[in-house]
Amino acid sequence: MHPALNAILPERLRSILSRLDEAICAGLEELRVREGKPLEVNYDGRYAFVTPRGGLTMTPSESYKPDKEDCAKLLDIITNHSLYSFEEELRRGYITVRGGHRVGLAGRAVLDGGRVKLLRDISGFNIRLAREMRGVADKVVRLLIDQAAGSIHHTLVISPPQCGKTTLIRDLARILSEGSWGTAPGSAKGARGLKVGIVDERSEIAACVSGMPTFDVGPRTDVLDACPKAEGMMMMIRSLSPEVMIVDEIGRKEDADAIQEAMHAGIRIVATAHGRDVADVKRRPDLAPLFAASVFRRYVVLRGAEAGRAQLVYDQEERPLQTPHGKAVAAR
Amino acid sequence: MMKILGAVLIIGASTLFGYYKASLYAARPRQIRQLIHALKRLATEIGYGSTPLPEALARLSSQCSRPLNRMFGTIADRLRTGSSDTAKDVWQESVRLFWGQTAMKSPERETMLELGSSLGISDRENQLKHIELAVTLLQHEEAAARDEQLKYEKLSRSLGVLGGALIVILIY
Numbered sequence: 001m002h003p004a005l006n007a008i009l010p011e012r013l014r015s016i017l018s019r020l021d022e023a024i025c026a027g028l029e030e031l032r033v034r035e036g037k038p039l040e041v042n043y044d045g046r047y048a049f050v051t052p053r054g055g056l057t058m059t060p061s062e063s064y065k066p067d068k069e070d071c072a073k074l075l076d077i078i079t080n081h082s083l084y085s086f087e088e089e090l091r092r093g094y095i096t097v098r099g100g101h102r103v104g105l106a107g108r109a110v111l112d113g114g115r116v117k118l119l120r121d122i123s124g125f126n127i128r129l130a131r132e133m134r135g136v137a138d139k140v141v142r143l144l145i146d147q148a149a150g151s152i153h154h155t156l157v158i159s160p161p162q163c164g165k166t167t168l169i170r171d172l173a174r175i176l177s178e179g180s181w182g183t184a185p186g187s188a189k190g191a192r193g194l195k196v197g198i199v200d201e202r203s204e205i206a207a208c209v210s211g212m213p214t215f216d217v218g219p220r221t222d223v224l225d226a227c228p229k230a231e232g233m234m235m236m237i238r239s240l241s242p243e244v245m246i247v248d249e250i251g252r253k254e255d256a257d258a259i260q261e262a263m264h265a266g267i268r269i270v271a272t273a274h275g276r277d278v279a280d281v282k283r284r285p286d287l288a289p290l291f292a293a294s295v296f297r298r299y300v301v302l303r304g305a306e307a308g309r310a311q312l313v314y315d316q317e318e319r320p321l322q323t324p325h326g327k328a329v330a331a332r
Numbered sequence: 333m334m335k336i337l338g339a340v341l342i343i344g345a346s347t348l349f350g351y352y353k354a355s356l357y358a359a360r361p362r363q364i365r366q367l368i369h370a371l372k373r374l375a376t377e378i379g380y381g382s383t384p385l386p387e388a389l390a391r392l393s394s395q396c397s398r399p400l401n402r403m404f405g406t407i408a409d410r411l412r413t414g415s416s417d418t419a420k421d422v423w424q425e426s427v428r429l430f431w432g433q434t435a436m437k438s439p440e441r442e443t444m445l446e447l448g449s450s451l452g453i454s455d456r457e458n459q460l461k462h463i464e465l466a467v468t469l470l471q472h473e474e475a476a477a478r479d480e481q482l483k484y485e486k487l488s489r490s491l492g493v494l495g496g497a498l499i500v501i502l503i504y
Contacts, residue, residue: 010416073418076453081411081419082384084456118455 010073019054100207159302177218197242230254350492423448
């Protein structure tokens, strides 16, 4: 079984899932625990329910149904027996556990002045397994490098959920920080690591536990963990002097403002946004100023999950930088 | 000669027993007081520091004196080893296990067990209320325990000596 699940699941669920087929465990993306509803696994883009003996079924009546106690124990473990110290996370609706895995929560919202204060009566869990995939960015990084400046172009990574945005920028952080992209022919500067700053609002990029990254994000990387993006970017600019700044899931107006501020400070930006393609992201009103000033020099669009994954790179005028076979075309 | 030796032994034993009883009467309010202080510290850790329960209890354990330090220490250790037991189970088992080593009685134990069933499973405000409730109940018990101490501490000491004397007279 996945070691992360082993660490956070209560005994009964653990013993059921330990009997799951190895091949399914290897491709496991999500585990869904809902009180009184079938235990569900999502793997390789498919889903199935789990029987009490650890087999898979599509019939809900044959499946194991977690009870109140299972849910209470699961919540107790993922909150380190201290729900009260996760109020901020409860307000946002998810908890990041050791290893960078995100547990999404469903329950009843408690409001305070019209805003969600926290969740209570939590009865649904979505355990999303994070994967560290060293080398996923090896192919695209060459197309993103600004040879003249010896750094990376301002880059926006676009994809629907679950296509590997976070995995990609984590690997980019490592490569930039190590300076290990210099294998490209004609790069005179060779390997010079850059100072990389990551503003990791959801603790997903570096998966910090007590401030220490648990994923390899490179030797010259600083991580501002659990810090709101816009504010974190300003803090970074003021105090940590990064050469490249990496942020996940921009979408609000403050994010766009902070990115522009960073660019004026001479910092290269790598950001991600939800969307199917460039046009999709351009339609978002809060990000419009970024496109009006056409600040991003490279767009990376991710398609498909797992095996059928594709990374498409475009330049600032949205011209593809790859041939249909994935080879790089002459740099423009 | 043997008779006198026996009598001395009997009186000595019963006197010791009397003193032991008296020391329990004196220890109970003192330990309740310590427990109240510990819970207040826990409330501070939770309320201001949002410290996770295992760390908060480990800190309590280092600040308390015996036998409470061992109780809190055991709970903290068990929570930290990451077994799949809930905080409630661990807390209640440990309280039951260590209660025999304290001078406190069942009303205090019930309060602590009750507190255990709500620790760590709700938001901060709620946690503080539960701890506050436990502290209030313990303060009542402390007052009662002080009354008992005043009444029975000296009494049990004298009863020990006199009881021993009585036995000696009866069998002489």
